[in-house]
Amino acid sequence: MNTKKSMLVWFRNNLRTEDNITLARAVEQDAPLIPLFIFDEKRDCGSASRLWLYHALKSFERELFRLGTRLIFLKGDSRIILARLASETGAKALYWDRSYEPYQKEQDQLIQKDLEGWGIRCESFNDTLLFDPAQIRTRQGTPFKVFTAFWNHCTSLPEPMLPVRAPQRLSGPAKWPQSKRLEDFGLRDKARWSNKVEAFWEPGNVDVRKNWRKFLKEKLENYSHDRDRPALEGTSRLSPYLHFGEISVRSIWHEMRQYMVQHRRAGIFREAETFLRQIVWREFAHYFLFHFPETIEHPFRKEFEKFHWKKNSALLCAWRKGKTGYPIVDAGMRELWATGWMHNRVRMIVASFLVKDLLQPWQEGAQWFLETLVDADVANNVFGWQWTAGCGADAAPYFRIFNPILQGEKFDSRGDYVRRWVPELSKLPDRFIHKPWQASPEILAKAGIRLGKDYPDPVVDHHQARNRALFNYARMKK
Ligand SMILES: Cc1cc2nc3c(=O)[nH]c(=O)nc-3n(C[C@H](O)[C@H](O)[C@H](O)COP(=O)(O)OP(=O)(O)OC[C@H]3O[C@@H](n4cnc5c(N)ncnc54)[C@H](O)[C@@H]3O)c2cc1C
Structure with a gap:
């Protein structure tokens, strides 16, 4: 039992003890620590994310229990709760992991002002990103807007800080503040659809390290090819763990660097670099939201505010349910609904289809992803949607409209991915798997499909939809 003045350690997006600078710095202060998590309903996340957060x-x-301490659970407005807790515990300091999301950034400033006003020391640390976005600027002092320039800059900087070990033991205060139970947050509501995603994932950072090593050993070698093939498990599937900070991005970075040194082969070097570029895309998305917080709702390229969307709830509903009649789109949307995750290539295809073929606002798609993805992450999500819609930074040009048939034929050439998620098409021959409407009545009958009944007719004609999208784009540019 410790009678010294305690410190509050507020955990948010970095739910781990390994390489947690916030925790490591707090331990150095040699004070009893009160680790805490606040569930703020104003910052509530989507159903799949809530489930992940629970685990x-x-x-x-x-993990904290193993180190001899507890995690205090609190619910409500963080500013009010921290003020109350500081006074109740007489804490001398508050340490927290810095968040770069617009709402949290603003709130953190207010919290710091309140607590420092009462003589409580406040410090925050970057545990989420490789580099602090506030420190990275072009030579002209402006934020980077192009990925390649950002990548070149980041890779020319001194390496990110080396990971720190988890503490051996943590000491708590003589008297603990009251805590809710994790179950009181209602994150794992038995009736929710999202519970079924538990069958596909094992949240919790013991598993993630195992998965990560398996990826390095077995998958990295073919990463640049396999990462675009949704039927293969060719990517790391680290995204939800990175989002909740169950694994540290600095550890990923350094372990990959080490792997490159140990396996000095041009092939591995190339694959590892392709992977690290994805990690830096994540970095860029967070950096971007930090410097351009308005992009959370508004297009980065202002002219897109005038874009003529054709809001249509029936089309939006068909897209959400995976009933558009385009097999690769439907497979992606059904994978999302079943597992809370979707392959990156397919995220681009379904997003392009929603905003360009169906002319629905990208914000609608982003909202659905936030609700259903286990890795739902405001920065990555908004960035991905704006990139696909052509209105973001360094985005795909608007006129590059994904053709869902050609994309399917290129990246799922044998239709394995479609067959898995759209089983009603499973008996179709490969050559029609991405365009069932071109199959003859005999072939359809043999595959047991009645188009329009067992599987929908296409909700739009892609070629006409493409022309309509380009027309709307030209109209916006006038
Ligand atoms: C429309 C759209 C929405 C998206 N929404 C999200 C989201 O809400 N949350 C999310 O984490 N990712 C999002 N992404 C990015 C990407 O699809 C996922 O990060 C990736 O599919 C996760 O799979 P993985 O971990 O196996 O990736 P890997 O290929 O193994 O990559 C490793 C890590 O790099 C990061 N990464 C990879 N690709 C990207 C990318 N394009 N942008 C940013 N970071 C990337 C992720 O953290 C990922 O875990 C979105 C992409 C698009 C096109």
Whole structure:
């Protein structure tokens, strides 16, 4: 039992003890620590994310318990709660992991002002990103807007800080503040659709390290090819763990660098660099939201505010349910609904289809992804949607409209991915799997499909839809 003045350690997006600078710096202060998590309903996340958060917190609580301490659970407005807690515990300091999201950034400033006003020391640390976005600028002092320039800059900087070890033991205060139970947050509501995603994932950072090593050993070698093939498990599937900070991005970076040194072969070097570029895309998306917070709702390229969307709830509903009649789109949307995750290539295809073929606002798609993805992440999501819609930074040009048939034929050439998620098409021959409407009545009958009944007719004609999208784009540019 420790009678010294305690410190509050507020965990948010970094639910781990390994390479947690916030925790490591707090331990150095030699004070009893009160680890805490606040569930703020104003910052509530989507259903799949909530479920993930439940498991991440459970696992983190167990980890802290092993180190001899507890995790205090609180619910409500962080500013009010921290003020109350500081006064109740007489804490001398508050440490937290910095968040770069617009709402949290603003709130953090207010919290710091309140607590420092009462003589409580406040410090925050970057545990989420490789580099602090506030420190990175072009030579002209402006934020980077082009990925390649950002990548070149980041890779010319001194390496990110080396990971720090988890503490051996943590000491708590003589008297603990009151805590809610994790179950009181209602994150794992039994009735929710999202519970079924548990069958596909094992949240909790014990598993993630195992998966990560398996990826390095077995998948990295073919990463640049396999990462575009949705039927293969060719990517790391780290995204939800990175989002909740169950694994540290600095560890990923350094372990990959080490791997490159140990396996000095041009092939591995290339693959590893392709992977690290994805990690830096994540960095860029967070950096971008930090410097351009308005892009959370508004297009980065202002002219897109005038774009003529054709809002249509029936089309939006068909897209959400995976009933558009375009097999690769439907497979992606059904994978999302079943597992809370979707392959990156397919995210681009379904996003392009929604905003360009169906002319629905990108914000609608982003909202659905936030609700259904286990890795739902405001920065990556908004960036991905604006990139696909052509209105973001360094975005795909608007006129590059993905053709869902050609994309399917190129990246799922044998239709394995479609057959898995759209089983009603499973008996179709490969050559029609991405365009069932071109199959003859005999072939359809043999495959047991009645188009329009067992599987929908296409909700739009892609070629006409493409022309309509380009027309709307030209109209916006006038
Ligand atoms: C429309 C759209 C929406 C998206 N929404 C999200 C989201 O909400 N949350 C999310 O984490 N990612 C999002 N992404 C990015 C990407 O699809 C996922 O990060 C990736 O599919 C995760 O799979 P993985 O971990 O196996 O990736 P890997 O290929 O193994 O990559 C490793 C890590 O790099 C990062 N990464 C990879 N690709 C990207 C990218 N294009 N942009 C930013 N970071 C990337 C992720 O953290 C990922 O875990 C979105 C992409 C698009 C096109």
